[in-house]
Amino acid sequence: MTNLVAYSPEYWTFDQRGENAADVVDAWSLAAINAQGATGSTLALGTWITEPSALLIYETQFRLPKRAANLISQAPDALGSSPDRHVNDALLNVEPDFLLRRTVPPPVARPKGNTDAVIAEWQGYVTRISDQTIEARLAGLTGEGVAGEAEEATIPRSEVTKADQSLLAVGALFRLCISYEKTPAGERRRYSTLVFRRLPAYRQQDLDDAHERTRARVDGLRLD
Amino acid sequence: MAFDWTKVGARPAPDEIEISVMGPGFGESIACHLGTNEWFIVDSCIESGQARPAVLNYLNAIGVDPATSVKVVVATHWDQDHVRGLGQVIRACKTADFCCAKAFVGDEFQYYIDELSIGPQDRGTKDIQQAFDAVWDSGRTCRQAVPGKVLLRRSLATGGVIELLSLSPSDKEYDLFLQEIALMRPAALEPMRVSVARSPNLASVVTTLVLDDDWAVLLGADMERRPEPDRGWSSVISESVRLSLKRSVVVKIPHHGSENAHDEGMWQQMLEPAPIAVIAPFSKGPAESRPPTATDIRRIRERTSQLLVTARHATSRPPARDPAVTRGLRDSDIKTRSLAKPLGLVRLRKARQASWTAELFGPAYKVA
16 A cells, blocks of 8 residues: 555645745655556545645545556656646546545635735834834835835834744844735735844954954044 | 925125035034135935935035035034935045044944944945045045034134134043944854944034134034033033133034933023024934924024024825735834935025024924
């Protein structure tokens, strides 16, 4: 018995946040099916749902009848062309040990193109931190009425993710984005992201070089 | 709306003194005419959306060539709102000496600004670095401001000697400035960050322009009130008493009129009763605390014959943008305030035997 992993867009839907999520699933699924060939009897049906900070794997298993296995084995080019059709053809003939239940929202038509759209983006740095808020200076990068504008901002500390808490300091650089995304149900959702940048540390060599430049300049200043 | 430089008219007459204060609500710059087309400049600011410092636009508009007419450029301190475009100003004023606090030309501060160039920098640090690059490139003299130093002296064709003197920073402020810079300097293995000064007004250079026993003008920079006798306005007042300086009839109010720069001793011992006062506001931070507040205006107005302000606290509402952006920020309880403010100009002129006349341009206004 070989466990297989496959997916069907007819039954499962994918969050579109990860641009190549569906492609990754395709390759992995089909590779597994191909390895199993016509001899397997159990198919694990899996999919990924990508979340902003996690990769979730939903998986279930059912028995793959001989007929379905034959269909897969008769499609040696499944990896190379029209993989969805071959996998779907196989799954249509599946007689599961138990009923498949959808663990994700019902399928929706895949939105065309990239569904995440950044409508405003700023680069900023922290100028002051208090108990509840962060004061920051912003330089607008993207968006009508945003790009090229200098602003200051008061941001709730709750907007800083746990992962970025250690980076929060006066002078720390961050990106602030307002974006749209398509939910799995096809609705448009607006969200903001505040991401602190991990900058490299100062190197002693760079500091030494800077000191040499300084020395030359200070020595050259005509002071009165 | 951009400032209309075509409306500022012509340069002053050779015997006219001029004090022009420009303030876009975030930043200030002063152009002073000493007579016979000789000028000095204090600090630099840039109007929102413009690339050229306001003071260069002004001199250009009234037909003054900064390359030959400006004799001294003073940087009172290194806060962002006083040094925007300072490097451009120094490069344009080819024959001017540069003047700043002595602490700025010491090794500690110079090391610091070079070290910061390795990582991300804020605008103010870049500006002060560009200013020193301009000074160094041109090989001109860098005059170190200390209390009681004559920065410029001219004999006027109409008689008399006019002097520009620095009255600060005190030795104590110098020490504190170096201590702060020492704490801020980056060290190896520390993560790079934008350097944010904790006390950017430390070591501010207060200056006074004095014409013999005739009159004086006090330019208060961002000097703050301090309880210690050897710091802040206390030390400046002591110096003015020591030098027996003439009391000023015109004052550029220190630190945008904020309460923390109000020192009763300055009003009592350094200014004539009911002087003319000029404020360049500071339209940054929460609306209720931006200097000058209504309370600041009342406090200063009752001590002056005229109170002139370069700009109103303009709306901090960001420019028109996608409503979804506004809603997105609101949903996350993120409040943004625009730093783009309109530029205003207060101009005071005085012929030898005449009294001071005030002109207002752009959003500048006179407090009733």
